Amino acid sequence: xxxxxxxxxxxxxxxxxxxxxxxxKMVAAAKLRRAQESAEKGRPYSEKMNNVILNLSxxxxxxxxxxxxxxxxxxxxxxxxxxxxxxRGLCGGFNSNIxxxxxxxxxxxxxxxKELKIITVGSKGNDQLKRVYGDKIIENISFKESKxxxxxxxxxxxKMVIEKFEAGEFDVCTIFYNxxxxxxxxxxxxxxxxxxxxxxEENSSEESYEFEPDEDEILxxxxxxxxxxxxxxxxxENSASEQGSRMSAMDNATxxxxxxxDKLTIEYNRSRQAAITKELIEIISGxxxx
Amino acid sequence: MSEGFKVEIVxxxxxxxxxxxxxxxxxxxxxGEMGILKDHISIISFLKPGIIKILSKSGDENYYVEDGIxxxxxxxxxxxxxTIFNLADMDKSKQQDLLKQAEEEANKTDINDQxxxxxxxxxxxxxxxx
Numbered sequence: 184x185x186x187x188x189x190x191x192x193x194x195x196x197x198x199x200x201x202x203x204x205x206x207x208k209m210v211a212a213a214k215l216r217r218a219q220e221s222a223e224k225g226r227p228y229s230e231k232m233n234n235v236i237l238n239l240s241x242x243x244x245x246x247x248x249x250x251x252x253x254x255x256x257x258x259x260x261x262x263x264x265x266x267x268x269x270x271r272g273l274c275g276g277f278n279s280n281i282x283x284x285x286x287x288x289x290x291x292x293x294x295x296x297k298e299l300k301i302i303t304v305g306s307k308g309n310d311q312l313k314r315v316y317g318d319k320i321i322e323n324i325s326f327k328e329s330k331x332x333x334x335x336x337x338x339x340x341x342k343m344v345i346e347k348f349e350a351g352e353f354d355v356c357t358i359f360y361n362x363x364x365x366x367x368x369x370x371x372x373x374x375x376x377x378x379x380x381x382x383x384e385e386n387s388s389e390e391s392y393e394f395e396p397d398e399d400e401i402l403x404x405x406x407x408x409x410x411x412x413x414x415x416x417x418x419x420e421n422s423a424s425e426q427g428s429r430m431s432a433m434d435n436a437t438x439x440x441x442x443x444x445d446k447l448t449i450e451y452n453r454s455r456q457a458a459i460t461k462e463l464i465e466i467i468s469g470x471x472x473x
Numbered sequence: 474m475s476e477g478f479k480v481e482i483v484x485x486x487x488x489x490x491x492x493x494x495x496x497x498x499x500x501x502x503x504x505g506e507m508g509i510l511k512d513h514i515s516i517i518s519f520l521k522p523g524i525i526k527i528l529s530k531s532g533d534e535n536y537y538v539e540d541g542i543x544x545x546x547x548x549x550x551x552x553x554x555x556t557i558f559n560l561a562d563m564d565k566s567k568q569q570d571l572l573k574q575a576e577e578e579a580n581k582t583d584i585n586d587q588x589x590x591x592x593x594x595x596x597x598x599x600x601x602x603x
Binding site: 221224225227228229231232234235238239333334337338391392393394395396401404405408412415 | 481483484485486487488502503504507514515516517518519542544551553555
């Protein structure tokens with residue numbers, strides 16, 4: 184059994200850990216509110232963008248010559264996966280969930296004998312993937328310096344993806360991120376952005392549009408923007424999810440630390456009483472023998 | 474039925490402006506300025522750098538945009554843009570900053586014709602503001 188002194192030290196150390204996790208939880212909660220707000224505010228843009236593209240692609244007359252970003256290269260040999268994770272740890276299962284989802288997708292791709300290329304956004308994802316898929320990672324981006332997700336960063340990633348697409352480096356592009364549902368639930372998502380996947384969205388109106396200039400030109404202007412928009416949306420969702428996940432993880436940690444302190448305190452008190460009793464017995468038996 | 478129609482401007486960060494009593498909007502479309510009135514035919518077009526004018530009963534507003542897409546449908550005008558500023562909030566120093574940026578971009582030699590053209594447009598528009 185641990186000595187009284189050891190127990191005292193342990194209780195103190197658990198208490199100070201608890202203080203840290205509590206503070207982190209509070210910080211995450213404050214950040215979460217902001218991140219959640221911006222994720223919600225960002226949704227209209229990407230939804231509108233999707234709508235316009237949907238209307239456009241329905242209106243396009245010449246499907247054969249549609250821009251490659253929309254219709255794909257006609258084959259799907261090389262897959263590019265953009266795995267978006269956080270730059271900081273201590274956020275529960277946030278990163279592992281994305282990685283798990285991504286890994287199962289990677290395994291599927293490789294089983295089918297297709298080529299795989301990975302871009303990681305955020306250093307945690309890179310750390311976890313580089314051991315197994317190190318040779319597949321072609322690029323690693325991290326936005327440690329920027330405090331909040333901003334469109335400028337997303338645009339950088341988007342431009343890079345498009346550049347690689349135009350250079351013929353891949354055929355299909357999928358992004359992985361966590362969709363923010365609420366504080367305790369984040370759903371890892373795999374979303375295909377090139378070629379654009381419009382299946383199951385047949386609700387657009389039949390109404391025809393006037394285009395100025397013509398459809399092709401608008402589409403070729405719009406599609407690259409859409410890539411950046413989708414990536415930006417993923418970044419926003421991710422940052423809200425990260426804070427939410429961290430908040431609940433830190434909440435759990437604080438609670439566990441509290442339980443541990445309680446348990447240790449009981450143990451401490453018991454051994455203190457045991458020590459007192461022992462001393463008393465010694466004194467009494469000493470007095471009796473006289 | 475009201476006289477006006479609804480306009481909504483969104484940028485990636487948030488819904489920038491929503492107004493539903495607008496009588497006319499003038500947008501700098503790619504092939505020239507375009508005025509949109511109520512019951513305009515459905516149209517999709519994209520923007521070049523310029524000024525969006527929104528005319529409504531509650532007063533006129535002017536915005537500077539650098540790019541974007543407009544969609545008009547069923548008397549709903551949506552403008553998607555990544556860079557937008559209200560001219561009323563824009564002071565001289567902000568204008569100068571933007572102008573300087575645009576000029577730098579226009580003077581780059583390694584850009585293609587289209588981005589060059591867009592940068593020139595930006596410079597031109599910003600100069601007329603001063």
